[in-house]
Amino acid sequence: MSNRARAQNEWQRRIARAEELGAQYSFAAEILRFYVTVARFQENFSGELGKSLKRSSAGAVASDSEPFGQPLPPELAGRFDKLLSVVEQSGPGPLAEVARELRNSGEDLHFQLLTTFWNGSETEALPSGPKDFFARAFLQPYAEVIRSRSNLRPSGPAPFLCPFCKRKPGLGVLRPLGDGGQRSLICSFCLAEWEFRRIVCPGCGEENHAKLPVYTAEELNHVRVEGCDSCRSYIKTVDLTKSGRAEPIVDEMASIPLDLWAQEHGYTKLQPNLLQL
Numbered sequence: 151m152s153n154r155a156r157a158q159n160e161w162q163r164r165i166a167r168a169e170e171l172g173a174q175y176s177f178a179a180e181i182l183r184f185y186v187t188v189a190r191f192q193e194n195f196s197g198e199l200g201k202s203l204k205r206s207s208a209g210a211v212a213s214d215s216e217p218f219g220q221p222l223p224p225e226l227a228g229r230f231d232k233l234l235s236v237v238e239q240s241g242p243g244p245l246a247e248v249a250r251e252l253r254n255s256g257e258d259l260h261f262q263l264l265t266t267f268w269n270g271s272e273t274e275a276l277p278s279g280p281k282d283f284f285a286r287a288f289l290q291p292y293a294e295v296i297r298s299r300s301n302l303r304p305s306g307p308a309p310f311l312c313p314f315c316k317r318k319p320g321l322g323v324l325r326p327l328g329d330g331g332q333r334s335l336i337c338s339f340c341l342a343e344w345e346f347r348r349i350v351c352p353g354c355g356e357e358n359h360a361k362l363p364v365y366t367a368e369e370l371n372h373v374r375v376e377g378c379d380s381c382r383s384y385i386k387t388v389d390l391t392k393s394g395r396a397e398p399i400v401d402e403m404a405s406i407p408l409d410l411w412a413q414e415h416g417y418t419k420l421q422p423n424l425l426q427l
């Protein structure tokens with residue numbers, strides 16, 4: 151079987167898409183290059199977690215209603231160093247600096263940082279200081295594994311926060327449905343996807359069409375800003391009816407001109423993405 155024919159996992163698809171968009175759009179080249187190094191770490195870590203959780207019972211005891219209610223296993227912190235050295239070598243200056251400081255601070259402090267992030271408040275946006283970047287990038291594959299092993303099947307009205315980890319959505323997606331698109335939201339942390347009504351602000355619930363402006367730019371015109379004039383928040387939505395090749399979280403990151411537009415017009419992002427944009 152050739153490399154091309156071999157099925158890619160979701161991390162590999164994101165990496166390939168980031169390389170493709172980075173070559174195409176100079177305004178996103180640098181951040182996508184950095185994203186690729188982080189996502190490669192995440193892919194490896196995710197593979198290791200899959201194996202080690204299969205052996206231990208740790209993955210199986212999470213309760214169905216609260217898959218994220220279990221404390222973080224301390225042995226996880228032992229792998230944090232690897233991410234720190236990746237960023238120290240290839241991250242942007244300020245993050246590389248923080249990576250170096252963190253590497254010198256020892257495993258106890260690492261575990262403390264990770265636990266604080268893991269237990270963080272449910273209703274606030276994910277924190278976005280430089281140390282939080284590391285906690286989020288590191289814990290994301292673990293969160294994805296915990297979520298994918300959970301038996302939770304969300305029902306009832308579409309929630310504003312992730313039904314699994316209770317964090318805010320990081321972006322929206324429109325998937326082909328009949329003649330139009332069905333909107334869903336993607337969690338900013340565990341990357342769960344859940345259906346959400348199309349004309350509702352995921353920040354405050356505003357339903358008045360006139361208060362929910364949509365903006366697209368010429369570059370990457372399959373990504374749109376969905377603003378809300380009631381709470382002044384915005385979220386970007388990747389329209390898969392216009393581009394089936396898109397990898398939503400990567401296309402969201404690449405569409406930097408839309409963030410600039412939104413910020414110039416006084417909107418604040420509901421939840422900054424992994425790269426804190």
Ligand SMILES: [Zn+2]
Nearest residue numbers: 312315337340
């Ligand atoms: Zn989640």
Ligand SMILES: [Zn+2]
Nearest residue numbers: 351354378381
């Ligand atoms: Zn709103």
